[in-house]
Amino acid sequence: MRLRRTVVAASALALxxxxxxxxxxxxxxxxxxxxxxxxxxxxxxxxxVVFRVGAPARTVDVADVTGDGRDxxxxxxxxxxxxxxxxxxxxxxxQRPDGTLAAPVRYPTDAVPKAFFTVxxxxxxxxxxxxxxxxxxxxxxxxxxSGTLESAGLLPGGGIPVAGxxxxxxxxxxxxxxxxxxxxxxxxxxxxxTPTSISTDVVGEVEVGDVDGDGRPEVxxxxxxxxxxxxxxxxxxxxxxxxxxxxxxGMSSPLTVRGIEVAxxxxxxxxxxxxxxxxxxxxxxxxxxxxxxDGDLDAGVLYPVWDIPEPVEAADVTGDxxxxxxxxxxxxxxxxxLPQTGDGRLDAPIRIEDLPYASSYTVHGLALGDINGDRRxxxxxxxxxxxxxxxxxxx
Numbered sequence: 001m002r003l004r005r006t007v008v009a010a011s012a013l014a015l016x017x018x019x020x021x022x023x024x025x026x027x028x029x030x031x032x033x034x035x036x037x038x039x040x041x042x043x044x045x046x047x048x049v050v051f052r053v054g055a056p057a058r059t060v061d062v063a064d065v066t067g068d069g070r071d072x073x074x075x076x077x078x079x080x081x082x083x084x085x086x087x088x089x090x091x092x093x094x095q096r097p098d099g100t101l102a103a104p105v106r107y108p109t110d111a112v113p114k115a116f117f118t119v120x121x122x123x124x125x126x127x128x129x130x131x132x133x134x135x136x137x138x139x140x141x142x143x144x145x146s147g148t149l150e151s152a153g154l155l156p157g158g159g160i161p162v163a164g165x166x167x168x169x170x171x172x173x174x175x176x177x178x179x180x181x182x183x184x185x186x187x188x189x190x191x192x193x194t195p196t197s198i199s200t201d202v203v204g205e206v207e208v209g210d211v212d213g214d215g216r217p218e219v220x221x222x223x224x225x226x227x228x229x230x231x232x233x234x235x236x237x238x239x240x241x242x243x244x245x246x247x248x249x250g251m252s253s254p255l256t257v258r259g260i261e262v263a264x265x266x267x268x269x270x271x272x273x274x275x276x277x278x279x280x281x282x283x284x285x286x287x288x289x290x291x292x293x294d295g296d297l298d299a300g301v302l303y304p305v306w307d308i309p310e311p312v313e314a315a316d317v318t319g320d321x322x323x324x325x326x327x328x329x330x331x332x333x334x335x336x337x338l339p340q341t342g343d344g345r346l347d348a349p350i351r352i353e354d355l356p357y358a359s360s361y362t363v364h365g366l367a368l369g370d371i372n373g374d375r376r377x378x379x380x381x382x383x384x385x386x387x388x389x390x391x392x393x394x395x
């Protein structure tokens with residue numbers, strides 16, 4: 001077992017966000033076509049709107065980071081080969097009172113970012129902050145009382161981060177999946193985080209949720225595509241560390257997991273595991289591992305979808321109070337919705353051929369949330385070619 005080491009976040013450094021030039025962040029009014037694929041039900045979304053930025057968009061999320069009670073859109077860009085100042089920045093598109101998105105404010109990081117970030121309250125002040133994976137650690141951008149963000153320095157470790165209350169003390173901790181394994185950073189008092197090792201496994205994405213019915217969140221991961229293999233790993237906390245269980249998805253190697261989600265998509269009140277697989281049809285599938293009453297995960301049930309399903313998320317986008325599955329298809333200018341049926345299964349996918357072209361998306365290239373105040377989950381996509389793609393649900 002690794003020794004525990006308490007790390008105190010560095011003192012906050014002033015960081016003033018800069019407004020983006022008018023050429024960036026404005027809606028692209030060109031039509032990309034709209035409609036469901038052949039044989040699909042009607043799309044739950046309005047036509048896509050694109051907000052262009054001057055660098056490749058990599059990851060996206062939805063959260064209130066301006067403190068006004070309205071969810072905003074957060075977009076992380078990568079390196080800009082053009083030399084644009086928009087490269088390697090966090091963009092905040094604040095939601096206005098009328099449900100539109102304001103021109104973005106961009107924030108730099110303390111070190112070169114690796115695109116992935118998550119949202120959590122890092123110091124117990126009730127405001128949502130941002131933890132960004134950067135070279136040399138995890139950079140915390142803390143929300144101020146005025147609704148801006150300022151750097152609180154670096155935490156140790158690194159990797160694709162996700163937030164959750166892993167120790168049951170009421171605050172949010174960090175789980176990060178990196179090249180050296182999976183690390184837990186447990187939040188203490190005053191913005192301190194203590195790192196410990198969960199596993200030396202290399203995984204392509206992690207999610208957290210109670211998938212064994214013990215009332216505590218587990219860590220769910222899968223091998224990254226370059227390692228091959230198609231299992232789902234669940235890491236369970238014990239009194240002396242962590243144990244791993246392996247679960248069948250219904251797919252076999254050389255197919256690999258492209259994205260995972262933890263959510264109740266069977267309607268029984270228990271969190272399930274959702275995974276996307278495959279290349280072009282017929283290998284392209286969504287697998288759902290339903291949690292059983294005794295806390296196990298059933299073998300994956302497969303749902304055929306359009307080609308190359310990549311990031312996957314779950315939210316109610318059809319307005320029936322049931323969580324639906326949404327995935328974006330690399331290289332096909334398309335997004336699919338698999339509605340939950342109410343009898344423990346997913347319905348046939350609704351394919352929405354409405355996105356500008358991008359050959360691929362990152363595992364955090366899709367997010368769902370209410371970005372216009374109508375209490376319905378909308379979809380936002382980080383498109384490296386075009387910028388931020390917004391699909392609002394039909395109200």
